Amino acid sequence: MRIIDLRSDTMTQPTETMRRAMAEAEVGDDVFGEDPTINRLEEMAAERLGKEAALFVSSGTMGNLVSQLAHCGRGDEIIIGSQSHTFLAEQGGSAAVGGIHPRTVPNQPDGKLDLEDIEFAIRDDNIHFSRTRLIILENTNNSCNGYPLDVDYMQSVGVLARRHGLKVHVDGARIFNAAVALNVNPKSLTAEADSVSFCLSKGLAAPVGSVVCGTQDFINEARRARKVLGGGMRQAGVLAAAGIVALNEMVNRLADDHAHARKLAEGLAEMKGLNIDPDGIKTNIVYFETRREDLPAIEIERHLNAEGIKISAFGPRRLRAVTHYHISAEDIEFTLGVFSKILK
Numbered sequence: 197m198r199i200i201d202l203r204s205d206t207m208t209q210p211t212e213t214m215r216r217a218m219a220e221a222e223v224g225d226d227v228f229g230e231d232p233t234i235n236r237l238e239e240m241a242a243e244r245l246g247k248e249a250a251l252f253v254s255s256g257t258m259g260n261l262v263s264q265l266a267h268c269g270r271g272d273e274i275i276i277g278s279q280s281h282t283f284l285a286e287q288g289g290s291a292a293v294g295g296i297h298p299r300t301v302p303n304q305p306d307g308k309l310d311l312e313d314i315e316f317a318i319r320d321d322n323i324h325f326s327r328t329r330l331i332i333l334e335n336t337n338n339s340c341n342g343y344p345l346d347v348d349y350m351q352s353v354g355v356l357a358r359r360h361g362l363k364v365h366v367d368g369a370r371i372f373n374a375a376v377a378l379n380v381n382p383k384s385l386t387a388e389a390d391s392v393s394f395c396l397s398k399g400l401a402a403p404v405g406s407v408v409c410g411t412q413d414f415i416n417e418a419r420r421a422r423k424v425l426g427g428g429m430r431q432a433g434v435l436a437a438a439g440i441v442a443l444n445e446m447v448n449r450l451a452d453d454h455a456h457a458r459k460l461a462e463g464l465a466e467m468k469g470l471n472i473d474p475d476g477i478k479t480n481i482v483y484f485e486t487r488r489e490d491l492p493a494i495e496i497e498r499h500l501n502a503e504g505i506k507i508s509a510f511g512p513r514r515l516r517a518v519t520h521y522h523i524s525a526e527d528i529e530f531t532l533g534v535f536s537k538i539l540k
């Protein structure tokens with residue numbers, strides 16, 4: 197059966213070029229800073245995001261955690277979106293591992309944290325309170341339809357943070373999706389951030405890894421944090437080699453994923469019983485809701501599965517489909533055909 201896997205862009209398989217680059221990668225002991233391929237990936241990543249230095253880590257979760265550990269001490273507080281991946285889906289690592297206290301602010305439907313909400317959440321100097329150290333933004337915002345946060349907004353949060361002596365970390369797991377969707381240089385999205393982590397193994401299709409970028413001092417701290425988490429890797433240039441190909445070859449094509457997501461959203465919007473605003477789909481993540489009492493989300497997921505189409509149900513009504521490198525325009529047409537059959 198033809199399988200169309202729309203559960204996540206993490207389903208992507210490494211390209212042939214990546215596999216070749218991995219096989220041929222020059223490697224060394226990265227704990228000694230001697231893996232030339234990792235060093236090259238880190239230099240490239242720092243340059244792409246306009247930062248001094250970078251650090252290759254195993255995952256987006258590790259990237260966000262080492263960043264928080266580098267910026268914060270035990271008992272410090274972070275301001276973070278209530279719908280953010282770091283708050284919802286990283287096992288509360290900030291608190292569990294770092295003793296860092298999360299102060300949530302609601303994400304607006306477009307993923308932003310309202311500037312007034314942020315300001316209100318910043319602690320006064322008072323013996324009762326923890327100390328606010330860090331604001332975390334997610335760009336694109338996974339739970340909010342993969343919405344990209346624009347340059348003006350990113351700058352405003354940076355200005356606000358500096359006014360209060362705070363740092364800003366960007367969970368940019370999909371920062372290149374944001375840059376492509378907004379048609380801007382990714383540097384402009386991260387210019388005001390003290391640190392940013394991005395994933396190589398989502399839409400960019402590398403098999404493993406994320407990269408954290410920031411000042412050299414910050415990266416030195418993040419490197420220590422990575423080591424204590426057991427993330428000091430040795431000849432991991434075999435992984436970084438795929439990341440280099442990802443940055444060189446897989447960024448601009450993200451526009452195709454966005455076009456496919458939009459097409460899917462437009463098709464779903466025409467179907468009775470589903471709730472979705474296609475104008476809200478700017479990148480590769482499509483959330484929608486079922487209004488059908490006889491077809492809760494899990495039933496739709498089950499029916500689609502039986503036809504070889506994999507998507508994810510989130511709760512009783514919400515579903516998510518994510519487009520990526522292995523999803524073609526024809527796959528979207530086919531998927532829409534199956535949807536109309538199920539919803540009939």
Ligand SMILES: Cc1ncc(COP(=O)(O)O)c(C=O)c1O
Pocket residue numbers: 254255256257258281282334336337338367369370395406
């Ligand atoms: C926005 C966002 N941040 C971080 C992560 C964590 O990445 P990883 O699964 O590589 O740990 C994800 C994963 O889906 C994500 O969507």
